[in-house]
Amino acid sequence: MQPITITLNGREVVGEPGMTILELARREGVHIPTLCHGPHLTSVGDCPSISTCRICLVEDERTGAMVTACGTFIVPGMVINTHSPRVLERRRTLIELVLASHPDSCLICDKGNRCQLRQIAAELGIGLVRLQKIPQPVTIKDANPFIKRDLSKCILCAKCIRVCQDLVVEGAIDYFQRGFIAKPATFGDTALEESECTFCGTCVSVCPTGALTEAEPAYTGTAGTVVRSTCPFCGCGCSIRLEVHEGRIVRSAPNKQDPVSRGTLCVKGSFGFDFVHSPDRLTAPLIKVNGDFKEASWEEAVTAVTDGFRRLKEEYGSGSLAVFGSSKCTNEENYLLQRFARCVLGTNNIDNGSRLYGTAGLTGPGETGGVYGTTNSLAVLEEAEVILVIGADPTKSAPLVGYAVKRAVRCGNARLILIDPRESRLALFADLWLRPKVATDLTLVNGLCKAVIDESLINEGSVDRETAEFKAFVESLSGLTSTVVEETTGVPFVSVRQAARMYGSAKRAAILYGSGVAQQKNGTGTIEALFNLALLTGKIHGYSGIYALQQENNAQGACDMGVLPDFLPGYHPVADRASRRKFKDYWGDIPEEPGLTVFEMLAAAKSGEIKGMYVVGENPVATFPRAEFVREALSSLEFLVVQDMFLTETAKLADVVLPAASFAEKEGTFTSFDGRINWLRKALEPLGQSLPDCEIIARLAVQMGSPMAYSSPQEVREEIEKLIPMYRGIGYGLLEEPEYPTEYSGLAKTPPMYRKQPERAFSLLPARNGILWLEPDKEYPFILLTGSSLYDSGGGTRSSRAARLGRFSSGASVSINETDAGRLGVIDGEKVRIVSPAGEISAAAEITDALPEGLLYLPFSLSANPVSQLFDITLDPERKSPLVKAVKVRMERVGNSG
């Protein structure tokens, strides 16, 4: 790689091969204006840039040619002028041409001073335009609350088109018409709501002018402060930029420096943060007196809490107390919370919210002690040649992962194997789509393992055929014939074999699974089988991997931090003396017995064994199945403390409610599903008297007489770094997130911070037999599947309080196959009742061809519809997670049955 010397504005400068003129000029401090250029945006066909605005044209003195700085690689001996009179004249003419077809409405334009066109015009000293005004006539009929289009301001830089096509891969918009009247538009130029648009807002964030703006802006001016932070909704961990004006978040934009999110967000990340300013926020501690809440001072509240816990501990022992922590709180808060539970309250009865999604069970079966979960980084996923997606619709539950999968297929070299009975968005991208019957995943994956062995696709380096383990594994599959697989799953075995060949023969292959696997009865067995499949074919490490999606922003971190009844931080088994000793030096005594999971806690509360509970940032009454049972269990407690931002259904049952600060009002870190550590920065002061969870826990500890001597989250991080090997040696103990070095290209050259993979030795586990646990019958002839909704997050505590998300997601409907609907006489949009053995709900019916006969689908959007009421609390015996993925139901027309 010989350095390249060129002459830039009369000065010799040196760059590297593969650098564009623009990159080198920027590094040398020479400013060249651009409009259509941006990080993460490339044109098709290996061009460094799309080069359509032509504003960055510079002059090559040797040839006399005008070339774009963004699209031209440096070559030795180039003589480039970036600001010669000719260049400036051309640039001015170009901007004047653009301005001649741009409205003169700058004074009232939302984009204001952030408009790049205006900035460049100012730089070039362009005032009134002498050209004839030729306006772009446009009519837009959008009615959504997120994105407003005013294409009379569009300069056709096509950034919106490119992010929609190449980054989020929705393809909702493309060029429409040609020549002067060309514009970005949806298919058929319809309103955005009628298109494929998911309102991810990425296009708004890249638009240089006021053509695309927020539909209902909180503030139209330029925000004074911009704070980089991390989105608190799903487990993807997208970095965001919060624009703050007068103590309010007025705008959220993706962080374009983030090499993983690549400057994308989803609708929640772009338009969902107004929950922070919801009038429902708690602003003071509440103490229940005679059944009514009374506002209290922190001193009173802390005293009430500690008195309550201390009394129970003294009277009934530590085992009568339990803590339910949050998969939404930061790592530091979670670390403190479990230490508080173990060393202050003295109990291992601690669990976190991801139990609901079956992923708290990253913990494997007892005999191996392995830790399941994501084995590789999201960035590597896109390098895969084959991606197998099972039990997940990442386009809804983890949009960033959805983007990555679609990009890998559309722009990379990946082929997609989709295993899903329902036609999710990914079906469009799938090379091979297997539609097994619901609840037969385990047999299908075992079938894949069988086919891998039969087809000799075993990776010899990864599996030794001579071991007892392997022989036992093969033996365990002996009863599984192709006929059995076919009959059980309904998938032709030729397709299973085809999938096995695709997956097994790829050099780099990824498996991606979500709660569709984890929330089912055979979930543990299926996860084991997926690991078996990867192990057999040598696809766990390197450029391959297994990706376990997480529904909550810090589900991974909460588990890493030991907010689990059976594991200390870093997955050290609590029952293991050596593990306990390691932490004892720092914390003091740790109880030996593993504690209860949250559903066990509730049962124990109901039966009176648990007397006091501390619930942090979770709302089980709303999110768990059988609300009445949960309510009763919590009501049976002698003492309940709930710490939350809102007076949730759960908080209403509490004796003391502690007001917590939102994500924007504190600092700390989240760990994404793939182990990326993302920093939160404080953008606002906590609302009213609310406090960051860290601070509240620390105050409680002091009052309990066991102070935890941390003066800041940084000190907590330093201890985490010392004690958890996964977080050691990666720079985790720093004051705050190290800046991504902004290289000349505007892209981070160093990868983001990843925590290390936990140490684990994978071995082949004998295949389990799938248990047939869900079969429709006469009374309940349908199976209802649940899934995620794009406009909701978890229990909806926050997303339902984001005004626009709430409005847009309301009216979630139950999907039904056309034939079934015809049989029942149900018409599209009709209100129907869904009845399961456990309960019933009503919803509007939506007729679809995405479902096979006999299957219904209702997204888990709790704010709109309490789907969870259709489920009983049936726990997976090992992971102790509820089976809330599918249930047998019947559908009744409301009109018919009165």
Add this chain to the structure above:
Amino acid sequence: MQNKRTVFVCQGTGCLSTGSGAVYEALKAEVAKLGLTDVEVDFTGCHGFCEQGGIVAVEPEGIFYTHVTIDDVPEIVGSHLKGGNPVERLFYRDPATGRAVPRYHEINFYKKQQRVILRNCGRINPEKIDQYISKGGYRALKKALLEMTPEQVIEEVKRSGLRGRGGAGFPTGRKWEFSRNAQADRKYVICNADEGDPGAFMDRSVLEADPHAVIEGLITAGYATGANAGYIYVRAEYPLAVKRIRIALEHARERGFLGRDILGSGFDFEVYIKEGAGAFVCGEETALIASIEGRRGMPRPRPPYPAQSGLQGKPTTINNVKTLASVPPIIEQGADWFSTIGTPKSKGTTVLALSGKILNSGLVEVPMGTPLSTIIFDIGGGIPGGKRLKAVQTGGPSGGCIPAKIPDTPVDYETLTMVGSIMGSGGMVVMDEDTCMVEVARYFLSFTQAESCGKCAPCRLGTRQMLEILARITQGKAQESDLDTLFTIAKTVKECSLCGLGQTCPNPVLSTLRYFKSEYEAHINKKRCPANQCRFLRRKTGKKT
């Protein structure tokens, strides 16, 4: 007994529009009726002299009938074919002398031409591969595949000096070499037959009259560059061309010129047809590739050039129809022969579509470097009605206007660029003194403006602004400052646009500003159209007859 004669009825698109399809059928019927066993009725593609259609030629005598209709059939058969007396009233008449010219090779229009690319056009039945072979067809392919290495083929083409006939004139051999040297598992060659210039029909004529010449060139290009697949990207508006290519491909496959192990050489090659949907810009190579890939036909910046990253990201060579048709003669007769034709820098011949104010309009093939005056006056027969030549516009709608004061301008790449025009696809519009040059610029720009894809700002916005200004000028509503603005925008569009369309579309404006500025000034300052053509400025008296 006379030798066996063949009556060739032109079935090119031009002649077909005069009813030559019926003439062909009638001739067959008439010949059969009279039982003339020594006469075969066959058809050909375009002769290039479309103005004289329907054309019927009788070979080997070389009798050339013009303006033949179905009513003339009995006389041709009865008098000429049976009776031996050619029908004089159907002969071509020299417009200058009024003399009847019975034979093909005696006609001035043909006499001064040198036909390399159009060598078989009008001479063979394009739907019969044997006729192509009988004229030496596929000999070059055999030679290339069996006697030459790919490198030798490239060397031969390089030495011949052949340059791209699509307009830009890039040396074909070097283009092939780039692709040859690119490392990839797959490579492609594409024949660009997306002829979109209004009035241009040379590619269409070649494809309709001699499709095998193009296919032979394409296979040779594939062999030379290492590609095993080729595409012919042809406009859907050319259904006859598509049909004849399809037939030709089928025949070539039957004879083993296509498919696996061609002629036992071990070389595999397959050709696919892709019909374009009518966007002018798809003639631009990167837009063309996008279109083949099923994407919106829009250009992208180069580099990377298609030779590095083209179709499906693989090295791709794109050659014009006429370039490929030139290849077989070069291989067969050698680079030395080819390079004797033309000028030192522009070798070989060029095909021009001669039209406008000219007596003999049609397709003309001349050696590169032939002076404009030769083409206009000798071949074209001059300007009708005794009018004076004013300008010649070359290269299609993006070409410039060359004023009559430089009539000896040789037609080659460098000279045309120097005088402010381009070689382009070979369009040549002759203008007489009654032509308003401002209107000419406005007219051509209205085409390119409508065909701008809209991707890059200068072309999208600049062409529209220029068009507005030109309209103002022709309506007498312009101010003097508009001329400066027009010039500035034209320069900006030319220098700043992304693709060839934008980079060349200001040429009609810039060249007329250069050579005919006074006409612009007359429109603006005196509110007068010197040619008295602009409707809004037309004088009441002195009306054009």
